[in-house]
Amino acid sequence: MRVLNQLFENNRNWAKKIVEIDPDFFKKLSNQQAPEYLWIGCSDSRVPANEIIGLAPGEVFVHRNIANMVIHTDMNCLSVLQYAVDFLQVKHIIVCGHYGCGGVEGAMDNRPQGLVDNWLRHIRDIYQKYETTLNGINNSKRRADKLCELNVIEQVSNVCHTTIVQEAWRRGQALAVHGWVYGLENGLLRDLHVCVRRGDELSSIYRMAINEELEEKE
């Protein structure tokens, strides 16, 4: 007996439905992928990249990890980034965080959580960087939301600073990096106004986005 029968049945129904609409869909897709977008998002099961932005298989290249982090030494994320930029030539990289992120909330909790603490340490560093503002927010949910937003902006900056993106811009490749945050409660995306298209505009856009965050009233 095959385990997880329901999932196999779901899969057959899904494939059948797609072929009914477009008989050559899978044949065409199996020959090539040419997505215009790279999505870097959280592993959270409630934030599925394709569904949120209404894109079919083949239209978005995806990397997900806890709290949508782009760490300079993470070969997994960097390899995805390089493949997307150098080979697939995506035109947009979207870093998408989400409110109510367990990773971000876990980073705000000082109780030991084992291995994952080493990953969450990167978010704790961001908390420390903006400690004055964050500690000034009395509502704990709002404080976590603010850290979700700041984290996205920091990760956009990390993407832009990678050798991969820097090189792409140097050779004149059209590539924009965006920072968004998704609301679990309403299913809507919010643009954090941190869209970077060239290396020389990074620092001013980053500063403006961070200032906007820090000045925003609770």
Ligand code: CO
């Ligand atoms: Co999350």
